Amino acid sequence: MRRLRRALCLLALAGSTPTAWAQAEVAGAIAPTPDAPQSTDDSTAASPNGLLAPVLPPDMLDGALIYRQFRDGLADPDCQPQSTDAKWQRHFSHAPERLADREDDILPLFGYVVGVMRDADLPTEFALIPFVESGYHPGVSSSAGPAGLWQFVSLTARNHGVRMRRGYDGRLSPVDSTQAAVRYLKTLHGMFGGDWRLAVMAYNAGENRVLQAMQRAGVSAGNAHPTQLRGLSKTTTAYVEKLHALACSLEQAGDQPSWLTALQRPVPRLQPLELPSDFGSLSAWAQREGHDADQLAGLNPALSRMRSAPAGGSLWVLAPAPNGASPRISASDLIGGQDDGPNNGDADAPFLTRRAADDTDASHKVVRGDTLSTIARRYGVRTQQLLKWNKLKARAIIKPGMVLIVSDPSR
Template sequence: MAQDSANQAQTAATPAEATTRNGREIYESFREGLAEPECEPGGVSPRWRQHFATAPKRLAVDDDLLPLFGYVVDALRQAHLPTEFALIPFVESGYRPGARSPAGPAGLWQMIAITARNHEVPMRSGYDGRLSPVDSTTAAVRYLKTLHGMFAGDWRLTVMAYNAGEYRVMGALKRSGQVARSAKPEQLVGLSDITQAYVRKLHALSCLMEQADDREEWLRQLDRPVPRLQAVTLPAEIKRLDQWAARTGEDSGQLVRLNPVYADGIGTRPARLLAISAPATPVDAVASAEPAAASTAPAAASRKHTVKRGESASTIARRYDVRVADLMQRNGLGARAVLKPGQLLVIDAHDAPGNRVPSEAGSP
């Protein structure tokens, strides 16, 4: 059931009108899912508060991090798990899907190869699923769900087991004369300082978001449209991420950063990646379509573009070879409207809100 919930969170197609959401919605969802939302004055480790001091700022301003954080929070909420677990990638990889450690761990969740294989992350020649945030997050949520049940729903024991392994934590409970449902994790004996500190790190991160000195400014920075990432299964004809970017209007550089497993091309099938836009036509329908119908699919393909900092209507229109007036009209915007970073624009007339907009004479 846990696996089904996680998969549903990652594979459900998101309606076009919901491809963005406000950044504060992501934060509120995170806050609502915390097992330990209270932050007592002086109750946070000064060491880890200082260590992670810049994390809230990065979350607010990094164009990759906040959408990815939202994706992980969604997967955890769907699996009914504490959202403290969404902070694990901060500790493990700094929320970088392509992170690699000289010691061997890789990816967003910094799994070692044997752990990845044990938890059904695809690992084969030319494909390291640890570098896929889709594969690795599915596995991490499944593993955390198992640990959470094993340790009586105690989030602290769960993250300690994620760090050290469930058998070490079970052994520590036994040596300490404790049981999971009434455990005092800080009093467990036989665990490393790193494992003991894991809980303090996550709690410090959570409280930093609640008690930041510039909290009001931080909340204002979150208050913007943020792409809602989803797991997309690519059509067979897509061989490179830049082809998908050209079809959907997404940023190819961001697609590579979010999906480093496909940085050198898409050679394995099925190919699932994190993206904003889903295929205009279901993949199964494309595969079974008559040749004549399939030949018309590219003309009907959805093209959308997420506005980035510094972009204007004219630069976006030039990129897609459309007129500025048509672009603004198709998105229900006035000629003098100011575009905002994170705003999703439809490029083609057949995707415009409401109904089709006939092309004017001389327009593409």
């Protein structure tokens, strides 16, 4: 029903603002086609349905594509009234407006974080953590100690490799802090059986507290539910409710034609770029490279007092990246090159188990949070191939415990 409502909204958009993007979305909503492999580094020449969309310069993205990537990456898209907390939905009701607001314009930074989560095969609920922690402001700091987009305290930041020294606080770098957050979330996601809810509770309270609560409840990563875990603070238990309510606020905003119209605009495609060792100042570098100096200063508060990279080290700036730009940090860089995939979700499995023991190069056991597109990317195949090899329909729903063929069975 929601898909039909969204299709009607897009039809209305197509009638008033007949952009190629709107036409592509409507066509995809009315006549679904097999899912195409998704990549956060997609060409803007194609929509997520594989149809033509407005062609933008290589340093730009269509805002509607960012929203589509976020929505497609949700682990828990169920937004029925009984599954969400009305109090937190009201609290975060402003979030869609902020994404649509050209003056505030957090959409490019949100798009960067969503892209990193998709590249790392993590649920896009995790991309909402900065909404809760910092309001998506990289320079926010608190008298209590937390700072930056992800609101790390200094001890946590250092424990996760964030550089902090005189004149430079890596917590205020969206590159350094996101690198640390993704690495930590990847570990937690694997530790807790691919359950995003347990992972964010551990992110908030620490994994040891959550593990102890699970032991007291007599449950493991495969069968635990947040409501079963006693002894955790109300702040920690509410963390899941906040993120889910926020996700639902954004999901339901997609039913509003005016909101979709506001998203249909070019926004900068942000990438981490390595600064030269003697860049002088962020403002001077921005002017030399043709960037908006004020925009870069707002995105990269950690660089406000830096004039050169440290000896033997590198500094990264988050900036729009045209063709020929310095290589960006990849997902494998963000998570240290490790495959900390979720465990098999069995009730008796150890907490720290990674992939199921019976997964082989030819098969994959589905865990909570998996999607066909993320499984396809993990094994370097196309989503259409997974559908064909497993005799699945284009809109098939996969469930934890299913075993999928992930290589050509005819070979």
